Amino acid sequence: MTEPLPPGSTIGILGGGQLGRMLAVAASRLGLRSHIYEPMASPPAADVAHRVTTASYDDAAALAAFAASVDVITYEFENIPTAALDALEALRPIRPNRRALAISQDRIAEKDFLTGLGLTTAPYHAVNSAADLEAAIAAIDTPAILKTTRLGYDGKGQARLREPADAPAALAAMNGAAAVLEGFISFSHEVSVIAARGLDGSVAAYDPGENVHRDGILHTTTVPARLSPGQRSDAVLLAARILNALDYVGVMGVELFVTPQGLLVNEIAPRVHNSGHWTQNGCAVDQFEQHIRAVAGWPLGDGGRHADVVMENLIGDDILRVPALAAERGTALHLYGKGEARPGRKMGHVNRIRPGKI
């Protein structure tokens, strides 16, 4: 495809959660339709999608019919089964591409890729056995954190080692899954860069946001982040290097630790990212539209920011604060239409807008 998808075209989105929901809304602003593929019934994205397929990722017929009905395929999460991707890719382009997915699905592959680009990550060591873990502790020291190499999300599948004696319990917490020991980093704060790369190779990045986590889940993102002008430009250049190396098409979230020794890459996500939700109320083109533009072959938006914004996630019972939040001045609500407010479940977010100067 060399021409941008014309209005009326359909974006296929794997996954019907809140990211799929906001991608579908963004697609509508470009006159594009969305077709959601999601195993669970009545997902959040179904409220705003032109079409929804409810089927599992091993339903070959459903995958084929889905692919046939769309012009391009993208996704809102990275843990898509390989066989499903194989079946879909034979029929329609998948953007971002498989290599970005493969790397982000595996913490060791991701760190090998990043360090191979000359970027800095936390020290890491693969762990598949008690002997591996002992060697890893010898190399990295404690405190450290043991993580499964795959399926990591919002603090799940992780165990802290304050001292070497914590090794057996940490290893047991992996449930036999392949793991990686990561050294603790002394950092002052975490920032993330939401960057996009178009089909034509152009790159646009949003101003980095500063992230605060609670209980392993993103709590707030604030723009502007505390960064020197040099750090700000380093952050953006570093993200661009990652996107270019992957021949990436779409939006990527790049999490960085700010350390006395410079910026260190924590992890990358080959999709729109929770820490980019502030763009909905701070930019003419938000991260969701930017992603749709990229995968549809449209020109990227400029990523300019016209306001300072603090994004706050609404987790679990935070949803009970909605009446008060709805009455706050300068606060934009974004609720996901989820029924049950389980602990740790992302129910929505708010963007608090402060008029800014760029």
Added chain:
Amino acid sequence: MTEPLPPGSTIGILGGGQLGRMLAVAASRLGLRSHIYEPMASPPAADVAHRVTTASYDDAAALAAFAASVDVITYEFENIPTAALDALEALRPIRPNRRALAISQDRIAEKDFLTGLGLTTAPYHAVNSAADLEAAIAAIDTPAILKTTRLGYDGKGQARLREPADAPAALAAMNGAAAVLEGFISFSHEVSVIAARGLDGSVAAYDPGENVHRDGILHTTTVPARLSPGQRSDAVLLAARILNALDYVGVMGVELFVTPQGLLVNEIAPRVHNSGHWTQNGCAVDQFEQHIRAVAGWPLGDGGRHADVVMENLIGDDILRVPALAAERGTALHLYGKGEARPGRKMGHVNRIRPGKI
């Protein structure tokens, strides 16, 4: 209803055009679902609605099923058949109320209502015959404009009288419909106030926008409008007086002429309004969400503005400019997903954002 509709509730929207489409997107941000009722197949709003009923306004069974499936009913246009409203109102609340609809459906009832509130309109005179028209010209003089009392929209059903000799042609253009002769107003520019009133009687107004028309269709709206501080507050107070007098619930568009003698009311629309589209990129709570908040019994948003905005409609072949517009800095695209770009058809709009200070 005294409690706000909880997330997961459904807003019934009569009409599936671009206004219904943007109302449905706004409802999703509040965790609410939309059910669109629209006689035409595949309307713009269907791309982003949870549910769509395709049926005519005289299909009693479809109207009853629609009403039963929603929690409250609103509309995106004012020319809804009375019998349909009667059937729906027996089952669910309709907001804004019937009186606002009745007044806005009839230019004479509207002007009688406005002048009854002590507000100023253009001089007007009912015209049902050649004799009426002669009397009207004697009272109002030319130049003047003859309009059908009902179904007026975007310059349709109107005829100008430059001099009394134009009377027969103008009357013929009415096709026998009841009409009203309106005197020409010497005004410097047109502004509109987008105001909302909640179920609790609270009123919130956006900063007035300045409108420029081309060929009888809105071309641009610019905020801030050229108004003195006194005029700005007059405009908002005047809109509030209209909303309160109607015990109104929802968003209303109030078009005003700025004249040396003060502000004069051109017309009112009991719905979200094209001249309020700028709020999508200038405010934390846009006019679509404000309307949904009102009809769902939620607290109104504050209406504050964090940026200067120029909204430009994309009419007919303007859609061909989308590739260039998509590449413009600080420009937000809002396309309606309409297939065919007929002359005069509203295909989308852009909001050009200039960081502002309130």
